[in-house]
Amino acid sequence: MPTLDETLARIAPPDTAARAAALERQAQLTKPAGALGVLEDVSVQLAGIAGTCPPPAPERPVVAVFAGDHGVLAQGVSPWPAEVTLGMVENFRAGGAAVNVLARACGAEVVVVDVGVAAPVAADDVVWDRNVRRGTADLRTEAAMTRDEALAALQVGIDVATELVARGHDLLLTGDMGIGNTTPAACLVAAFTGADPAAVTGRGTGVDDATLALKTRVVAEAVRRLGAPVADPATDPVATLAAVGGLEHAALAGFVLGGAAAGVPVLLDGFIAGSAALVAHALAPAVTGYLLAGHRSAEFGHLAALSHLGLRPLVDLDLRLGEGSGAALAFPLVRSAALVLSEMATFDSAGVARKEV
Ligand SMILES: O=C(O)c1ccc[n+]([C@@H]2O[C@H](COP(=O)([O-])O)[C@@H](O)[C@H]2O)c1
Numbered sequence: 001m002p003t004l005d006e007t008l009a010r011i012a013p014p015d016t017a018a019r020a021a022a023l024e025r026q027a028q029l030t031k032p033a034g035a036l037g038v039l040e041d042v043s044v045q046l047a048g049i050a051g052t053c054p055p056p057a058p059e060r061p062v063v064a065v066f067a068g069d070h071g072v073l074a075q076g077v078s079p080w081p082a083e084v085t086l087g088m089v090e091n092f093r094a095g096g097a098a099v100n101v102l103a104r105a106c107g108a109e110v111v112v113v114d115v116g117v118a119a120p121v122a123a124d125d126v127v128w129d130r131n132v133r134r135g136t137a138d139l140r141t142e143a144a145m146t147r148d149e150a151l152a153a154l155q156v157g158i159d160v161a162t163e164l165v166a167r168g169h170d171l172l173l174t175g176d177m178g179i180g181n182t183t184p185a186a187c188l189v190a191a192f193t194g195a196d197p198a199a200v201t202g203r204g205t206g207v208d209d210a211t212l213a214l215k216t217r218v219v220a221e222a223v224r225r226l227g228a229p230v231a232d233p234a235t236d237p238v239a240t241l242a243a244v245g246g247l248e249h250a251a252l253a254g255f256v257l258g259g260a261a262a263g264v265p266v267l268l269d270g271f272i273a274g275s276a277a278l279v280a281h282a283l284a285p286a287v288t289g290y291l292l293a294g295h296r297s298a299e300f301g302h303l304a305a306l307s308h309l310g311l312r313p314l315v316d317l318d319l320r321l322g323e324g325s326g327a328a329l330a331f332p333l334v335r336s337a338a339l340v341l342s343e344m345a346t347f348d349s350a351g352v353a354r355k356e357v
């Protein structure tokens with residue numbers, strides 16, 4: 001498996017000639033220029049990633065759901081108990097969670113990766129045991145994890161992406177499960193975008209006003225603590241990740257990097273995925289060429305992450321679930337974008353008259 005350094009070195013911007021060819025082809029297709037809107041942009045991006053026009057339409061999508069627990073839950077930042085993380089892992093295994101339904105609907109496989117669940121998890125073909133640590137420490141009072149643990153979790157994500165691409169998957173969808181994980185996600189978004197913690201801390205699974213105020217204070221304190229050891233998150237992204245992130249955030253960052261290094265598009269889910277992508281972007285700015293934002297989460301702060309990354313969400317349905325649900329819903333749009341380039345007739349092939357000039 002490639003190391004982090006090898007992975008970072010392999011991430012090159014997508015192919016400009018294939019992008020240009022896709023733009024040129026879009027102009028020949030039987031529709032007014034730009035009439036397929038964002039779908040056209042996605043098709044151009046897929047051509048650049050594939051290095052060929054038209055790009056192959058993705059046929060074998062897979063959602064990797066990274067699961068972890070969070071010491072900061074002790075602060076009362078979520079109304080749900082940590083056991084729900086393990087309970088949902090079992091639900092994913094049994095095929096009964098929302099992401100299982102949405103993945104079946106779009107023909108995607110689901111794998112679940114225990115990178116940081118607090119309780120032991122049985123491993124099988126669906127649930128992979130890559131546990132680095134049984135939950136993070138409380139990021140309000142100390143670093144969430146050590147640098148070595150953050151690096152190990154990043155490597156888990158790289159390994160999972162590499163393995164799934166080796167198995168023939170041609171589109172990687174991000175998923176996450178971790179009670180409390182919107183708190184580290186808000187910390188990462190605040191740290192990497194410079195946004196005010198109050199502007200990026202949201203209600204997660206649905207906290208009340210008092211809990212939101214507490215959660216915002218926790219995020220603000222954790223981000224303030226970053227000041228001394230890591231003045232600029234962009235100069236040492238791994239230190240920032242270790243201080244205020246989560247194990248699934250770290251693995252997701254590695255997953256994104258691993259997909260990009262393998263030349264495969266990565267379809268991001270919501271707020272947790274966006275926060276992890278900020279870490280990946282700080283490590284390898286060219287990674288954004290491989291990223292598609294599946295949806296805009298209702299979680300406050302997701303847009304700050306997406307605008308920092310220059311990504312436009314494909315779907316906006318007020319979802320705030322995580323698991324990969326928004327990415328799975330967006331998959332048919334991504335596939336359709338590729339098919340448009342390969343299957344639509346051109347004005348010449350269909351004999352349709354062009355616009356008069
Ligand atoms: O990814 C999102 O956009 C998202 C927004 C809100 C909640 N979640 C999910 O809800 C859980 C975290 O919420 P919380 O309130 O416990 O921090 C975790 O399992 C996430 O997958 C996910």
Ligand SMILES: Cc1cc2nc[nH]c2cc1C
Nearest residue numbers: 080084177205321322323
């Ligand atoms: C039930 C439940 C399911 C979830 N899926 C993702 N995050 C979740 C949080 C809860 C609480």
